[in-house]
Amino acid sequence: MGNALLDVALDGAGLSYLLQPDGSRSEQLRIQGPRLHELERLAEESRRYFVRLDASLYDLCETFRRLAVSPELETALRGWAADAGPGATLGVQSTDDDVRVPWELLPHALGLRDLMVVRVAQPTAAAGSRRSVGPRHLLVAAWSTSPMGECMRGVGVEVRELSRFGGSGIEVATLHDRPFEDLKGACAARAPGVVHLVVNVSTEDPPRLLIVLDGSKCDVDLDTLSSSLAGPLAPQLVVLNTCFAGRTVARHLCQRLGCVAVGWATTVGDLLAPEFAAYFYARLLDGMSVVGAVRSFMRRFELQLGNDRPIPVIWLPALDAADLPILLREPPPQPAQRQPAAALFDMASPGMQYRQPAAALFEMASPGVQHRQPAAVPFEMASPGMQHRRLLAAPTRSAALPEHSAEAAAVRLDFQALPAICPALLKNGRPLFRNPRIVTNQRRRVRLEIVCDTGSATSVYRRMVEIEPPSTPVIFVDMQFPALYDLIDAGTHRRYVSFSVRVVDRDEVLDEVMCASLWLGVDEWIDQRELWPFLPAFVRPSCSGVSEILDRAGEVLRENGGPGDALDGYARDASSAVSKQIQAIFQALRHKLNVGYIAPQAGRVRVPGAGDLAVQLVRPPAAIVKHRRGTCHDLALLFASCAEHLGIHPVIVVGRHPDTLSGHTFFGFWVGEREHARHWKDRSPSGDRTQDTEFGAGWLIRSPGELRALVQNQQIVVVEATALTRRGDDGHYTIACKEAADLVAKMTAADLDAAVDVAASRHAVQPL
Secondary structure, rough: OOOEEEEEEEEOOEEEEEOOOOOOOOEEEEEEEHHHHHHHHHHHHHHHHHHHHOOOOHHHHHHHHHHOOOOOHHHHHHHHHHHHHOOOEEEEEEEEOOOOOOOOHHHHHOOOOOEEEEEEOOOOHHHHEEEEEOOEEEEEEEEEEEOOEEOHHHHHHHHHHHHHHHHHHEEEEEEEEOOOOHHHHHHHHHHOOEEEEEEEEEOOOOOOEEEEEEOOOEEEEEHHHHHHHOOOOOOEEEEEEEOOOOOOHHHHHHHHOOEEEEOOOOOOOOOOOHHHHHHHHHHHHOOOEHHHHHHHHHHHHHHHOOOOOEEEEEOOOOOOHOOOOOOOOOOOOOOHHOOOOOOOOOOOOOOOOOHHHHHHHHHOOOOOEOOOOOOOOOOOOOOOOOOOOOOOOOOOOOOOOOEEEEEEOOOOEEEOOOOOOOOHHHOOOOOEEEOOOEEEEEEEEEEEEEEEEEOOOOOEEEEEEEEOOEEEEOOOOOOOOOOHHHHHHHHHOOOEEEEEEEEEOEEEEEEEEEEEEEEEEEEEEOOOOHHHHHHHHOOOOOHHHHHHHHHHHHHHHHOOOOOOOOOOOOOOOHHHHHHHHHHHHHHHHHOOOOOOOOOOOOEEEEEEEEEEEEEEOOOOOHHHHHHOOHHHHHHHHHHHHHHHHHOOOOOEEEOOOOOOEEEEEEEEEEEEHHHHHHHHHHHHOOOHHOOOOOOOOEEEOOOOOOOOHHOOOOOOOOHHHHHHHHOOOHHHHHHHHHHHHHHHHHHHOOOOOHHHHHHHOOOOOOOO
């Protein structure tokens, strides 16, 4: 773990940076930052996102990187982050008083996912002497009415959940919907080590607290807030679990009180906020630092939070505080009999209700849903076109059960939907959920219900499950959602689908969560290592375009072949006969259909919950025939589709071109069935590919040496499919085979992703 300090200075010309990789001045690098006019432009873009909420996170990250991150700074930061490894923390100390540069976006902008950016604010001299070192006391002050008079339900949930930490070796006091003056009195009387605030914050400059109580409104300025929290001893930590409090408000408290201050830079969902609070304090009780606890929350729920996630801001009085644990809990007298603090969140405790944060975030983006922000501030949906559903504020409970009974909190769902659903993977049994579990504190039999809503239809899956403590993994048996297959049949392009998951005991809903996934188009493919085994799903031998191509290939054989030549696969048991058929397909595409080349679509697709995914459009054979063009990937899959239709075993080679180092795909085929069967039998002595421990091991060749030997021994013939798009002499079939063989000869382990044997995969992967 490593820390670095970035000292940002403002002068008449603009910003300048002083990077201190070890947090001291023993090693430093001075770099020029943006000029004043660039700084003003960045400030305006920052206000659009953080205050007016009419800009996207992606656009702001691009502007931030272009204007604020010079090439010299980016190089220096990447080098330091690589040396520091996971857990690196960059502290930004700035004299830019209006916090115009959104440094919290640095990990997003540079793709440094393991980096945590914090702010360092020098406290006043008085604040440094007033910092508290105890006692272990948490004070929670929360107001649940918005400035428009609407009740924010999640605030009550948050107060109840935090109050339950009182049984974990710390003292917890709560002020829920009480006059602001009570907060000052409580701080003076108790001198809490940690203060947790849930209050509306205005977006004006300077911001003010907006408190609505019994129909009357009260504005509190920042000086009044800091003086109220000071007490005889200032707190060590102030958490502002509310919208728009992470920049100016948190910085003010850090400077005035000399404390660590945490807040959100922009909006946070009314139901996501309790999730954060429960998880954050459980990690603190485990001995984590504030920075570590926030980092853990963002990492654990990265898939659910999505790209337009709420942005936490941490203010430290000194960079050394980044690794300082704030121990709230007294050492237990009998450690062996006490439950780890993590169980407060990871296992259901009496009376505690938890939710998957994905649903809370989706609800946050829904029209009409309450946020911890002034109601007059508009909110742009995080992902236009999302179809949202509301999440219950608490599980439905039987009236016969008291709120705090052990039975009431006996079950909790731990379900995470995949951020994106690829139809090719769905059709081949790829799970829709990651490691689903049901957490419980007693053995029982319950009913699991999952409702899939595609916006045009719904499907329901039900089954009985025997669960036992501490948790039971959910193994899905024949789980199918016909509504999703309707999307495949209709060729539906991207949209969001939602899942409502409930666990029921008789007529009582014990817990319910909601989550959503981005449905990808039928012809979209996610290029990831763990998904390469599913590539044969895009080899479609029954597609209508394949029949037209083979008709033209038959014409080529009749015009140029011998009397015995035919499209009969391995029927004649001769490698030359097989090669003639592939050559006829090549010539039909080149001369009869005049297929040309088209470059892949530029850029990467940003999928909420998964960051940047390499999602590539795969044109089906019919589209290539109709439009007469395709990429190297399209043409390789097209050859494979035609070959499989004839009964010839195709191979798709995926990797990068050894000369250009760009992504590349080409085609190959086995010259005979015996060679194909012998190779895989030798690879798996049992002769049963289903026994391979890694999915896809029975049809993937990952070793360049293994592929090279097969090509050199003429067991596999490889073809550069894009050669058919050339109109000169270098577009002949023999040249295409030689080019592909030369590529295989040059390939290193870094160049070959996998050679995918389509026929060997068909026991596990079916075509779309």
